[in-house]
Amino acid sequence: MSARGSGAPVESRLVQLAPGLAGLIILAILVVLAKSVASILLLFFLAVLLAVYLAAVRDLFHTRAKLPARLAFIAAVACSFALAWILWVLLVPPVVEQTRLLISRLPDIAANWKLQLAALVTRYPFLDPYIGTDHQTELIQSALGEAQGFVSGLLPKVFDIVHGAIEVVSVGVMGLYLALHPQEYEAMVVAVTPPAYRDATRDVLAALSRTLRSWVLSQLLAMTVLGALTAVLFYFAKVPYWLTFGIFAGVAAIVPFFGTLVSTVLPALFVLGGEGGMAGAVVVTLIGVVVHLIEGNLVAPLIMQRGVHLPPVFSIMAVLIVGKVLGPVGLLVAVPLLAVTMVLVRTILIQRVYGDTQAR
Numbered sequence: 001m002s003a004r005g006s007g008a009p010v011e012s013r014l015v016q017l018a019p020g021l022a023g024l025i026i027l028a029i030l031v032v033l034a035k036s037v038a039s040i041l042l043l044f045f046l047a048v049l050l051a052v053y054l055a056a057v058r059d060l061f062h063t064r065a066k067l068p069a070r071l072a073f074i075a076a077v078a079c080s081f082a083l084a085w086i087l088w089v090l091l092v093p094p095v096v097e098q099t100r101l102l103i104s105r106l107p108d109i110a111a112n113w114k115l116q117l118a119a120l121v122t123r124y125p126f127l128d129p130y131i132g133t134d135h136q137t138e139l140i141q142s143a144l145g146e147a148q149g150f151v152s153g154l155l156p157k158v159f160d161i162v163h164g165a166i167e168v169v170s171v172g173v174m175g176l177y178l179a180l181h182p183q184e185y186e187a188m189v190v191a192v193t194p195p196a197y198r199d200a201t202r203d204v205l206a207a208l209s210r211t212l213r214s215w216v217l218s219q220l221l222a223m224t225v226l227g228a229l230t231a232v233l234f235y236f237a238k239v240p241y242w243l244t245f246g247i248f249a250g251v252a253a254i255v256p257f258f259g260t261l262v263s264t265v266l267p268a269l270f271v272l273g274g275e276g277g278m279a280g281a282v283v284v285t286l287i288g289v290v291v292h293l294i295e296g297n298l299v300a301p302l303i304m305q306r307g308v309h310l311p312p313v314f315s316i317m318a319v320l321i322v323g324k325v326l327g328p329v330g331l332l333v334a335v336p337l338l339a340v341t342m343v344l345v346r347t348i349l350i351q352r353v354y355g356d357t358q359a360r
Contacts, residue, residue, distance in 0.1 A: 038326055043171055045333055050175030052212045053220075054080065055182065073180060116278060182209075204347045211343050215336050223250045226295055230263070233287045239271060239280070249291070255331045256315040260295070264288025314338055 057076035061067045067075060178185060186205055193201045227250020234242035245267040252259030264285060271280040315335055322334035 042326060042329060042333060043167055044174065045337070047171045047174035047178060049212065049216055049333075049336060050171060051178035051182070052209070053216045054175065054179035056213050056217055058179070077176070119278075200348070200352055204344065207343050207347050208340060211339050212336060215339050219254060219335075222295070223253045226250050226253045226291060229294065230287070230291050233291065234267070234284070237283055237287060239267060239284055239287075241267070241270070253295075254335070255319055256312065256335060258316075258319060258331075260288070260292050264292070310335065310338055310342070314342075 054073070054076050057080065058069070058073045061072035061075045062069055065072070065075075186202075189205065190198050190201050227246050230249035231242055231246020234245055239245065245263070248266070249260075249263035252263040265288075268281045268284040268288070271284050315338060318334045318338035319331060322330040322337060326333075
C-alpha cells in the first residue's frame, strides 16, 4: 500500500506536467520550422501589410466617396497602381541619373576626403594617431571599397529577375486576396481555435487589424513628410544629389533611429568629399538634426495621436534582433512585428491570463 501511495503522487504530477511539456515541444518545433521558412513567413507578413493598406484605402473610398465596397476596392487598387506609376515616372529617372553621377565621382570624392582629413589633422594634431597620413589611405580605400561593393552588389540582389519577380508577384497576389476576403481567412483562424477561446481569438484579430492599419498609415505619412522635407532643405542648401538623398531619407525612416542616423551621415560624407567641404558637411548635418527634431517633436506626435505608440527602446531592440535574424530585409518589418507582439502580449497575456483589463 505504501508503495502505491508513494507512486500515485508522482504519476499525478507527471500527468499535470504532460500538457506543459507537450506545449514546449510543440513550441520548439514551431520555432525550428519558422526559422527554416523565415523568408516565406516574411513574404506573408509583407502581404498582410499590403492587405491592411488596401483595406484602409478601400474604406476611405467607401466612407468618403460613398462607393460600394467592391467598387471601392477596385478604386483603391487602381489608385495605388496609378500613384506608383506616377512616382516611378517622376522620380526614378532623376534618381538613377543622380545615383550614377554619384557613383562615377566616388574616386574624386575619396581624394577630397584625404585632403579634408589632412587639413583636420593639421588643425587638430591630437587626431594624428587615428587619422594621420599612415591611416588615411587605408581608411579611404576601405570606405571606397565598401561603397563600390555595396553599389555593385545591390542591383543583382534587388533586381534578381526571376526570383525577385516571383516574390513581388506572390506578395501582391496574397495581399489582394487577403484584402478582398479578410472575413474568410479570419473565419478559418477562428474555426481551428478551441470553442472556449474563439471569442478571444476574434478580439485578438480585431486588435491586430486596428494596430497594423494605424501603423501602415502613420508610417506612410511620416515617410512622405520626412522625405519631402529633407529633399526640399537639401535643394535650397544646394546639396548635390538632393533628390536621391531625400528619397533615401524617406525610405530609411522606416527603421527607427538608425534610418535617421544613416540618412544624415551618408550625404554629409559625400558633401565632405565634394565641393562643399567641411562647411557643406556641417550644413548637411545641421539639416539632418533639424529634420530629426521636427520628426520627433512635431511629425511623430501628430501622427501617433491616431497611430501606434511604440517605446523607443523596444523599437531599437526590435530592429537589432529582427535584423540579426532576417537580415537587411527584416529591418522593414521589425517595427510592425514589434507592434504585433505588443498586441499579443496585451490581449492574451495581460488581459486574458492575468485578467488585468485596465492595463495598456
